[in-house]
């Protein structure tokens with residue numbers, strides 16, 4: 060297969076090689092067996108199953124893209140993406156996938172911006188079952204990062220003392236490791252952000268109870284508080300004052316993963332929609348013969364193809380550290396979340412009243428979908444980013 064190049068010369072993978080196909084199938088099967096089986100029960104109970112998480116870690120899923128010298132298998136980042144796509148296809152649990160995306164964000168950050176010591180210390184833990192949270196949002200607001208009040212104050216003898224409260228953080232109620240964004244500025248009126256990583260059993264860290272949410276109920280989301288938490292200089296990821304850069308890169312990575320998750324989970328739902336349209340009859344013919352209903356299939360297929368193609372392109376740009384990644388990741392996330400929620404509504408509509416009943420697959424799917432318009436930057440923030448890129452580029 061011809062591998063196209065983007066205008067900037069970045070290779071964009073559009074087809075998996077044999078090894079990647081195998082990984083994709085392997086993780087599809089693992090997810091179908093491990094994750095999908097208890098998914099509805101976890102949604103009903105609003106619970107996270109640590110055993111499922113541990114069993115996934117035991118398959119070496121997290122180690123795939125980590126270099127051999129630090130406990131990984133040293134495969135390409137695209138290999139891991141193939142595994143992630145397979146996992147997303149088989150899981151039937153957007154909540155679990157949200158937790159996975161969050162974990163991936165910290166692993167990626169450590170791989171791209173961590174020191175050798177940070178990688179040696181954290182990666183073996185995170186790849187063998189330790190759960191990570193990445194915390195920037197606070198109750199006062201998530202879109203405007205400059206509004207955060209968590210502060211890390213440098214100490215005369217070295218290290219920092221951190222105080223602040225984070226809220227709505229994926230994995231926080233069960234996290235073993237947390238990456239947090241804190242202000243490190245000292246001048247009034249200045250804004251300097253730095254990222255820190257620490258174990259959640261450090262003195263002064265309090266993980267709150269899970270929040271009761273509309274959807275993604277199998278993903279534990281909650282507050283995490285920092286009261287005079289002492290960390291050493293080695294806890295800073297990417298350098299003091301470089302937090303915004305690192306955070307934007309991690310958020311872009313999450314947005315790209317959302318594209319993969321959305322394409323794969325819609326692909327898993329498409330047969331359900333097709334079956335419904337073939338089996339249900341109205342006005343003497345199957346729903347599949349009615350054009351307004353056919354349109355729902357077209358929209359879902361477009362969301363699948365578009366989200367996947369955009370995600371691959373963005374992943375290629377991120378991997379190459381091409382500066383086009385930011386625009387591309389925002390377009391990916393906006394397209395994917397719009398397609399996911401649109402298809403979620405279409406699926407409910409295709410099932411009529413039975414799709415609107417609590418406990419139906421369509422109902423759960425719609426509840427879960429909405430979070431993708433909010434987490435990792437809202438749709439409005441993607442639009443703002445896209446507009447700003449265009450304004451800079453086109454005069």
Ligand SMILES: Cc1cc2nc3c(=O)[nH]c(=O)nc-3n(C[C@H](O)[C@H](O)[C@H](O)COP(=O)(O)OP(=O)(O)OC[C@H]3O[C@@H](n4cnc5c(N)ncnc54)[C@H](O)[C@@H]3O)c2cc1C
Nearest residue numbers: 193194195196200201202227228229430433434435437439
């Ligand atoms: C399931 C889930 C998981 C999450 N996990 C994490 C996590 O792991 N880590 C983390 O740090 N956060 C997490 N969040 C929080 C998420 O990042 C924030 O909810 C999000 O950034 C929006 O912040 P907010 O809720 O405070 O809304 P606000 O920032 O108060 O915004 C409210 C509304 O106003 C809009 N708005 C704000 N500013 C503008 C503007 N300039 N122009 C136009 N519209 C604007 C927003 O788009 C939004 O619609 C999670 C959220 C969800 C739903």
